[in-house]
Structure formats: structure tokens, C-alpha cells
Amino acid sequence: NAGVTQTPKFQVLKTGQSMTLQCAQDMNHNSMYWYRQDPGMGLRLIYYSASEGTTDKGEVPNGYNVSRLNKREFSLRLESAAPSQTSVYFCASSVTGYSNQPQHFGDGTRLSIL
Amino acid sequence: RKEVEQDPGPFNVPEGATVAFNCTYSNSASQSFFWYRQDCRKEPKLLMSVYSSGNEDGRFTAQLNRASQYISLLIRDSKLSDSATYLCVVNPPSNYQLIWGAGTKLIIKP
Numbered sequence: 001n002a003g004v005t006q007t008p009k010f011q012v013l014k015t016g017q018s019m020t021l022q023c024a025q026d027m028n029h030n031s032m033y034w035y036r037q038d039p040g041m042g043l044r045l046i047y048y049s050a051s052e053g054t055t056d057k058g059e060v061p062n063g064y065n066v067s068r069l070n071k072r073e074f075s076l077r078l079e080s081a082a083p084s085q086t087s088v089y090f091c092a093s094s095v096t097g098y099s100n101q102p103q104h105f106g107d108g109t110r111l112s113i114l
Numbered sequence: 115r116k117e118v119e120q121d122p123g124p125f126n127v128p129e130g131a132t133v134a135f136n137c138t139y140s141n142s143a144s145q146s147f148f149w150y151r152q153d154c155r156k157e158p159k160l161l162m163s164v165y166s167s168g169n170e171d172g173r174f175t176a177q178l179n180r181a182s183q184y185i186s187l188l189i190r191d192s193k194l195s196d197s198a199t200y201l202c203v204v205n206p207p208s209n210y211q212l213i214w215g216a217g218t219k220l221i222i223k224p
Contacts, residue, residue, distance in 0.1 A: 042214030090157055100146040105157035
């Protein structure tokens with residue numbers, strides 16, 4: 001009963017390096033999300049995918065790109081990592097993209113940029 | 115004014131006590147409201163949705179006050195396992211994005 005699975009769980013990068021965070025859900029959900037969580041702040045939406053084949057910017061998309069590979073998978077890419085991107089990243093999914101649907105989260109990726 | 119505001123706490127409460135905290139939101143047209151729970155270094159998990167009529171789930175009661183634009187969470191007979199950060203989440207009506215509060219930290223002491 002995996003739910004939402006994120007990899008890796010921890011990562012340390014140097015400034016300027018690139019990497020891709022992977023997310024997969026096995027709940028047959030249509031919508032998927034990427035958030036970042038910083039101390040003292042609420043979760044902030046980076047990108048979301050309301051359904052397979054669509055992606056949209058959230059509140060803080062700069063410096064990130066996403067790919068909705070199929071219904072199950074939604075990846076987040078940092079092309080040139082910056083220290084300001086040090087954060088905890090959560091992937092989530094919901095049945096539909098309507099906001100009255102609860103979201104289910106993966107257990108996060110802790111990313112440090114040196 | 116932040117779109118969703120919560121008292122960060124921490125609220126230090128003895129086991130067995132009742133504790134309540136509020137969350138205010140700025141967009142009066144918001145339609146959907148949730149409380150999530152987040153344990154230290156873990157992912158957020160849905161605690162309960164908040165309905166216009168209020169709702170109860172065991173020891174937890176959620177209320178919505180549209181006139182004053184806040185939602186509340188009441189925890190009765192608090193347990194040590196209730197220690198966590200409680201996140202208030204609001205849906206503004208014009209898009210599919212949720213707005214998250216920064217959370218209220220609750221510590222239940224024996």
C-alpha cells in the first residue's frame with residue numbers, strides 16, 4: 001500500500017548542479033503536485049498537473065521544471081541548483097484537480113544546496 | 115496580510131486537557147477548508163475536512179465561521195500522540211491551488 005513514493009529521500013548538491021526528483025503514485029489519481037516547505041512558512045506550490053498531459057505553474061515555479069511522464073509519475077527538475085532551493089520537497093496527489101479534494105503526500109525529499 | 119494565518123505556538127498542554135486553535139483566512143469567497151497534521155520531519159496527513167455546518171471526528175471538532183473568516187480545531191481529552199503541527203488549508207475559489215498556513219505546533223505533556 002505505497003500511496004505516493006518519492007525518491008531520493010535526501011540529497012546534497014553543489015550550486016549549479018542539476019537533478020531530478022521523482023514521484024510516483026499508485027492510487028490512480030488524476031492530479032499531482034510539487035510543493036516546497038521552508039521553516040516558518042506554509043507549503044508553497046511549485047507546479048501542478050491537473051491531469052495527465054497538463055502541467056501548470058504554481059506560486060513559486062522559477063528555477064524548476066516538471067514532467068508528467070504518465071498518470072502515475074510526476075518529476076521535478078532543478079536545472080541549475082541554487083542555495084535558495086534548499087528545502088524539503090513534497091509530492092502529492094489527489095483524485096481530481098478540484099481543490100475540495102484532499103491531497104495525499106509522499107514522505108518528502110530533503111535537499112541541501114551548498 | 116497573509117492569505118492564511120495561524121498562531122505558530124507552541125501550545126504546551128497537559129495530557130487530558132482540551133485545546134483549541136484558530137486559523138484566519140483573507141479571501142471571503144474561499145470554499146473548501148481542511149486541517150492537516152504534520153509530525154516532525156514527516157509528510158502532512160489529512161486530519162479532517164471542515165464543512166459549513168461544522169464536523170466532528172472522535173475527539174476532534176472543526177468549525178467554520180464565515181462571517182469572521184476563520185476555522186477552528188478543538189481537540190478534547192488530548193493524548194501524547196496528538197503532539198504535532200496542525201496545518202490549516204484553504205481553497206480560494208478561482209483556481210485549483212490550495213493555500214497552506216505555516217502551522218500551529220502542539221505539544222502534549224504527560
